[in-house]
Amino acid sequence: MKKPLLLILTILCISSINNSFAQTQNTTGTDFWLTFMDNIDTTPGPQTLSIFANSINPCTLNITNPNTGWSSSMTINPTGTNRLYIPTSQAFNTNSGRIQNTGLHVTSTDTISLFAIIQGYPNLDYTNIIPTSMLRSNYIIQTYPSAHYYSEFVIVAAEDNVTVTIQQHGNSIDGHHDGQTYNVTIAHAGQAYQVQSTTPGDLSGTIVTAQNGKKIAVFNGDACIYIPNTNIRPSCDHVVEQAVPTEYWGTKFIVPSSDISFSDYVRITALNDNCVISINGNNITTINQTETYEYVMSNNIDYIETSEPAMVYIYFPSTNGAGNGDPSMTTIPPIEQSIKGINFPIINTSNISSHSANIICPTSATSHIRIDGNYATFTPLPNAPNYAHLRQPLIPGPHSIYSTDTSGFIACIYGYGNRVSYGYTLGYSNRIITPIIPEVQLTINNFPSTDFPNGMNLCEGNSSTFQINCDGTIDSVRWSVSDGFSQTTNPFIYTFNTIGDYTLCAIVNYRANETDQTSFTDTLCTTVHIHPNYTTNVYDTCVQNQTPIHFGDSSFFNDVDGVQFHFISTKGCDSTIYYHLKVWPNSETHYDTTICDTLLPFLWNGFIFSYDSSITQLNTDVHGADSSIVYTLSTYHCPRTPVLPPEPHFDTVNIWAPNVFTPNQNSNQVFRIFHTNNILEADVVIYHRMGVFLTRFDGLTQFWDGTHNGKDCPSGTYVYKIRYKTTSSPKETFYLFGSVTLIR
Numbered sequence: 054m055k056k057p058l059l060l061i062l063t064i065l066c067i068s069s070i071n072n073s074f075a076q077t078q079n080t081t082g083t084d085f086w087l088t089f090m091d092n093i094d095t096t097p098g099p100q101t102l103s104i105f106a107n108s109i110n111p112c113t114l115n116i117t118n119p120n121t122g123w124s125s126s127m128t129i130n131p132t133g134t135n136r137l138y139i140p141t142s143q144a145f146n147t148n149s150g151r152i153q154n155t156g157l158h159v160t161s162t163d164t165i166s167l168f169a170i171i172q173g174y175p176n177l178d179y180t181n182i183i184p185t186s187m188l189r190s191n192y193i194i195q196t197y198p199s200a201h202y203y204s205e206f207v208i209v210a211a212e213d214n215v216t217v218t219i220q221q222h223g224n225s226i227d228g229h230h231d232g233q234t235y236n237v238t239i240a241h242a243g244q245a246y247q248v249q250s251t252t253p254g255d256l257s258g259t260i261v262t263a264q265n266g267k268k269i270a271v272f273n274g275d276a277c278i279y280i281p282n283t284n285i286r287p288s289c290d291h292v293v294e295q296a297v298p299t300e301y302w303g304t305k306f307i308v309p310s311s312d313i314s315f316s317d318y319v320r321i322t323a324l325n326d327n328c329v330i331s332i333n334g335n336n337i338t339t340i341n342q343t344e345t346y347e348y349v350m351s352n353n354i355d356y357i358e359t360s361e362p363a364m365v366y367i368y369f370p371s372t373n374g375a376g377n378g379d380p381s382m383t384t385i386p387p388i389e390q391s392i393k394g395i396n397f398p399i400i401n402t403s404n405i406s407s408h409s410a411n412i413i414c415p416t417s418a419t420s421h422i423r424i425d426g427n428y429a430t431f432t433p434l435p436n437a438p439n440y441a442h443l444r445q446p447l448i449p450g451p452h453s454i455y456s457t458d459t460s461g462f463i464a465c466i467y468g469y470g471n472r473v474s475y476g477y478t479l480g481y482s483n484r485i486i487t488p489i490i491p492e493v494q495l496t497i498n499n500f501p502s503t504d505f506p507n508g509m510n511l512c513e514g515n516s517s518t519f520q521i522n523c524d525g526t527i528d529s530v531r532w533s534v535s536d537g538f539s540q541t542t543n544p545f546i547y548t549f550n551t552i553g554d555y556t557l558c559a560i561v562n563y564r565a566n567e568t569d570q571t572s573f574t575d576t577l578c579t580t581v582h583i584h585p586n587y588t589t590n591v592y593d594t595c596v597q598n599q600t601p602i603h604f605g606d607s608s609f610f611n612d613v614d615g616v617q618f619h620f621i622s623t624k625g626c627d628s629t630i631y632y633h634l635k636v637w638p639n640s641e642t643h644y645d646t647t648i649c650d651t652l653l654p655f656l657w658n659g660f661i662f663s664y665d666s667s668i669t670q671l672n673t674d675v676h677g678a679d680s681s682i683v684y685t686l687s688t689y690h691c692p693r694t695p696v697l698p699p700e701p702h703f704d705t706v707n708i709w710a711p712n713v714f715t716p717n718q719n720s721n722q723v724f725r726i727f728h729t730n731n732i733l734e735a736d737v738v739i740y741h742r743m744g745v746f747l748t749r750f751d752g753l754t755q756f757w758d759g760t761h762n763g764k765d766c767p768s769g770t771y772v773y774k775i776r777y778k779t780t781s782s783p784k785e786t787f788y789l790f791g792s793v794t795l796i797r
Contacts, residue, residue, distance in 0.1 A: 079392040080480030081166045082184025085159040086211045086270045088245045089144050092291040093202050093277040094173035101172040102139040104159065104182070107131065107396040107451055112163035118143045119243040120154035129165060132451050134398040136170075146207050149249035150227025156209040156243035156270075166397050168477060176291045177402065178381065179466075179477040180272065185211055187483050189298035190263035192271045193343055194222075195322050195366055197292065197382065198255035199275055200282040206256060206273040206296070207247040210239040214506060215267045217246070218558075218576045222258035222343060224251045236264075236556065236578055249276070257322065258343035261296075262576060265503050271296040280318055280370045280380045288371045288472055292382035299324055300485050302362035303387020307434065308355045309411040309442055311369055311467065317350045318368040321357065325572070328361035333436040342574070356437035372472055381474045383465055386481035388413065388440070391461035394454060395479050401449035404470040408447040410479075412454065414462040416441045421458035454479070491525025493561050495577040508580030512626035513552050515586060520544030521559050521577070528562040528572060549583040552746045557581050585744045586626035591772055591790040596637045596678040603770050604792055605742060609634045620744045628744040630772070637678040647687040662686040675727075708732055708752075708777055708789055715796045716759040724793050725756035726775060735777040742770050742792075752777070759795050768797045 089102050106114055108129045116137065117124040127137045144155050159167060159182075167182040188211050196204030203226065208217055216238045224230050225248050237246050250256050256273075263269045274293035302324050310317045321330055326341040332348070333356055340346050357365060365385040372379050391414075399408050412431075414422055419431040419441050431441035447466070456462050467476035495502040497509045498517050511517055521530050521543050530543040535556040538547065549555065558578040593602060601608040605618045613634045620628040646657065660668045667685040674680060708728040714721050726735060735752030747761045752775060759766050775789040 078184075078187060078483045079395070080181055080183045080187060081164050081395065082186055083161045083164055084185040085167050085182050086156055086185060086188070086209050086243070087144075087159065087169055087182050087295075088146060088156050088207055088209050088270075088272065089169070089171050090205050090207050090247065090272055090274060090291075090293055091145070091147055091249065091276050092171050092173050092176055094176045094291070100141050100145055101170075102141055102144055103136050103170045103172075104139065104167060105134060105136040105170065105398055105400055106161070106165045106167045107135060107398050108161070108163050108165040109396055110163045112161050112165065114159060114161045114165065116157055116159045118154065118156070119158055120156070120241055129161065129163075131396065134400055134450060136398075136400060146245055146247040149205070149225055149247055150229070152237075152239060152244050152246050154243070155245045158243055166395050166480065168397070170400065170402070170475075171291065171293065172402070173291065176277070177405075177473055177475050178274070178291050178293050179475045180293050180295050181384070181477050181480055183270075183295060183480075185268065187298070187301075188268040188270055189300050190266050190268060191299045192261040192269075192296045193299060193322055193324065193364070194256050194259040194261060194271070194273045194296065195294075195320060195345065195364065196250070196256045196273055197275050197278050197280060197320070197368055198253065198257075198282050199250065199278055200253045201279060201289065202275065202277045203249045203252050203254055204256045204275045204278075205247060205249040206259070206261070206271060207245050208237075208239070208261060209245045209270040209272075210242050211268040211270060212242050213240065215239045215269060216264045216578070217269065218262045218264060218578055219248070220260040220262075220576065221248075221256070223254050223256045225249060225254075225256070226251050234558065234560075234576060253282070257320070257345045260343060264578065265506075274382055278380050280368050288379050290371075290380040290474075292368070292380055294366065294382050294384045294477070297364055297384060297386070297481070299362070301387075301390055301481065301483055302364050303389040304359045304362060305388045306357040306363075306365045306385050307388060307413045307437065307440055307442070307463070308350070308357060308365060308367055308385050309413075309444065310350050310353055310367075311469070312409065312444060316370055318370065319348055319350060319355070319357075320366050320368065321346045321359065321363055323359070323361055323363050325361040328359050328363060330363075331358040332356070352436070354434055354436070354442055356434060356440075369474055369476070379469075379472050379474050381467070381476045383467065383476040384478045385465070386463050386478055388463055390481035390484055391463050392480050392482055393456050393459070393461045395464075396451065396453045397466070397479055398451050399447050399449045399466070399468075402468070402475070404473045405468045405475070406470040408449070408466065408468040410443075410445045410447055410454070410464055410466050412443045412445060412462055412464045413440055414456065415439060415458070415460045418456060418458035418460050418462075421456050422462060423453075423455050423457075425452055491523055491563060491565050491573075493521060493523045493527075493563060493575055493577060495559055495579060496520050496522060497579070497581075502577070502579040505579070508554070508582050510582045510584060510624040511549060512586035512624070513583050514548065514550055516546050516548045518544050518546050519557065519559075521561050523561070523563050526564045526567045528564065530562075531560045533558050533560075549581065552583045552585050555581045555583065582624070584622055584624040584626045585628055585740065585746055587744075588629040588631075589774070589790065590631045590633060591792065592633045592635070593791045594635045594637060594676050596676060597639050598679075599677070600636060602634055602792070603794065604632050604634075605630075610636075612636050622744050626744070630744070637674070637676040639679045641681045641683065643683045643685065645685045645687065647689055657686065658684055660684060664688075708735065708775065710773065710775070710789075710791055710793065714759070714793060716765070717797045723756040723758050724773075724795075726752040728753075728777075731780045733778040733780050733783055735775055738774045738776075740772040740774070742772060747771070759797075765797070766795060768795055770794050
């Protein structure tokens with residue numbers, strides 16, 4: 054199957070509101086973050102990654118991968134196209150659900166407009182890159198439903214230690230499912246995390262939130278898409294756009310179609326519930342938060358209004374294997390986010406035969422728009438006469454669009470050729486269209502969770518108070534703990550009775566005030582580390598040749614009962630351990646018998662005696678104590694009746710463990726428990742001698758290799774706790790405590 058190149062439409066819209074451009078920023082800047090999503094190309098060939106830029110003044114652009122050390126640079130010439138190629142190893146994302154060192158950092162010595170190209174054979178797509186200063190922490194994903202490959206998005210951290218909460222719509226091939234909320238922590242700026250849907254699949258409506266207001270760049274689209282999502286038309290293409298932060302979403306959009314098709318597809322995604330969509334003055338439908346409405350254009354230009362902030366994308370359809378165009382995806386900025394001017398280049402890309410700009414501005418401002426220094430003729434829109442439209446053909450090379458009117462314009466660039474296309478928006482402003490959102494805060498025991506970026510440290514068995522504070526009106530809070538507990542009261546008190554790490558999340562619905570009907574939803578999460586805080590008994594066993602036994606700072610040679618140790622862990626948790634030691638002696642047992650000498654040879658306890666003698670049998674009991682049994686046979690002249698001693702008897706236990714192991718030696722390299730056949734289950738927990746939890750494993754099938762978090766533990770004594778059940782008492786739980794010495 055051949056996959057054609059992608060056609061992208063760029064549309065230009067303008068705000069009729071008399072805003073001051075000096076108070077807003079557009080998508081030009083001097084600092085940027087970007088990456089490239091996976092691109093499936095049905096025709097074999099390498100992927101080509103590149104960026105291109107333009108500026109008013111000559112300047113220098115530097116690009117680096119901060120996590121690999123790769124870097125490059127170029128001089129920006131205002132009269133040039135200024136394209137720089139990037140090795141795929143530095144910025145091309147593959148697979149789903151893993152963190153990769155594929156984010157790029159771009160800086161420049163003067164203000165530039167920046168765009169990115171991904172090109173295959175024949176796949177092609179462009180996207181506008183927004184500066185770091187305009188990045189935010191809240192995004193909603195838009196993709197096209199895929200029937201044959203997968204939709205996808207990728208997150209790039211713009212700063213270190215970013216935890217991202219993903220509320221996923223649709224299933225992903227890394228195992229996360231529709232409706233699941235999970236966290237991803239990105240340790241370093243420039244690292245990327247890509248998510249790809251199952252097939253068929255659509256990730257539209259996925260909410261991506263960087264915790265604690267940290268900045269991320271998000272890119273969304275499809276690896277290769279048929280539009281519509283069938284393969285009746287034999288061509289599919291990669292589509293991508295940088296996602297717009299939800300703070301910049303708007304309510305008014307003007308969508309021109311491509312000049313080669315009136316059957317373009319439009320998708321509208323809502324930020325809030327009860328979003329009424331009107332097209333050309335007619336109310337069409339109402340959708341809720343994160344939902345998407347799709348329709349096929351039947352007009353040359355549509356005017357869209359929404360009652361709640363929304364974002365609009367236009368998609369060009371697949372060709373039938375011949376002719377101009379193919380799938381593309383282009384952001385349609387709201388006309389509230391118009392820009393006043395921009396310099397940009399048109400790249401001379403193979404197979405692209407035509408380049409154009411779609412420009413929208415207020416009808417009253419058409420005489421103020423200059424394209425490459427020249428005035429042009431705009432046409433008023435039939436469904437929105439206060440706005441005018443111009444489709445301007447362009448040739449490869451540098452270009453500019455500027456308005457001397459404060460209302461500005463919106464513009465998109467697109468190009469197409471035989472079974473290939475591209476498209477991208479020239480940019481938008483950062484006016485906050487959505488209402489001011491109150492601040493919400495998660496506190497634990499009156500301490501803000503944001504003060505502890507690595508999570509809160511609490512003690513086992515201690516009650517803690519969890520609370521959401523908000524400078525607005527809280528309508529509801531839904532708490533969830535990774536151990537399965539949930540709660541809807543705020544605040545609530547909870548006790549963690551088992552040591553370990555837990556994820557605590559609160560989904561908060563809130564408003565600016567009691568009279569404001571606009572509601573918001575936010576997810577606040579933190580990690581809770583539960584450390585030991587207990588009083589317990591530790592029972593230890595050894596044999597005489599294994600003493601002394603070390604516990605804490607003490608050494609023991611004989612049986613002891615109830616020696617008390619107190620510990621205060623580094624996390625402030627109290628621990629009291631009562632230590633009990635049982636020393637098992639090595640023993641020797643003698644059994645003597647006398648028989649008539651005429652009865653020789655004589656079979657006794659498995660040994661054959663042919664004359665008076667002693668035979669020693671060596672044994673090791675379940676505790677490791679050595680025993681010797683001496684069988685002495687004496688003979689006498691008959692007749693005489695021998696008196697045989699009773700058979701030897703040894704106590705047995707159900708479960709036991711060694712008190713030493715040597716990971717770096719040739720034998721005895723792991724710590725495992727031993728048991729009789731009547732053990733039903735056994736759970737083993739290992740502590741540092743100061744009471745710090747190290748690991749837990751299934752004692753029937755697993756063992757401890759002397760490491761913690763992938764690092765070797767030092768030589769010393771460690772405490773274990775074994776919880777087990779027997780086949781004879783399956784409903785009763787027994788405990789066994791002891792210590793083991795690790796020797797390296």
